Amino acid sequence: MAHEITRDETRGSGLLWFGLLGAPIAWATQVFVAPDLNEVLCAGGADGSGRGQVYGISTKTFILFMDAALLLIGLLALLATIRCYRKLRRSTDTTEGHRATWMAGAALFVNGLFIMAIAVGFIPLLFLSACGDSI
Template sequence: MRAAAERAGLRAAPWLLWFGVLGGGIAWTLHTVVDWGLEETVCRSGNDDLLGLPLRPVLGVLSLLFLALAVASTVVAYVLWRRLSVAPAGDDLAELRRGRASFMALVGLVADVLFTLMVLMSSVAVLVIPVCVS
């Protein structure tokens, strides 16, 4: 009975598994595109502020948001991988699905750790390197 409920719960949230797999990559991509786009647009206008706010704090807040997204994705992938690796065995089809989902969570975990480190290093660069230097 409990195994059936756990399997039903795992089938009810495939978006969570996909978030665990793709979330870190999406966070890094958004961080790169949004930060670069804002900095390029603001600096080309001849200013170093965005809507009256200094650009460096805006980029810092955005970096923290994208870092939080990457960390959340890493945590989700880890929790799903742990939960799936200790799930009780079922019939062949259920075992195949569990194995595939466990593999996806593990790949997501490894990728998310790397993407989290990339967002972290990019965030340090954003906060250390001066903006709008011509």
């Protein structure tokens, strides 16, 4: 028995996956890229290429904008999840084992958790200098 996948089902599934994985991937990017980027750009050998800068923008400002973009991705994932969750509440979930409803509910929790984690990632930028000398 062959199942036809409609365009709406495919789009809905894509939104659900983005809603479930968008914020965690954004947080992982923040955690793994920002410290290494700061380390490379502030290294002693980077003096000739503009130590502490990315295309003329200070490292701190660049990382701030990067973190803001990652927070925006997390918020967009949350909005996609809310949209899917509301749509599923209004209709009958025809996925096997109510997979879509479970994914939307889990994504609401996951997004809240990782959006808070991304927001907390802004705190060091307020108190630490990007290329300051360590003690």
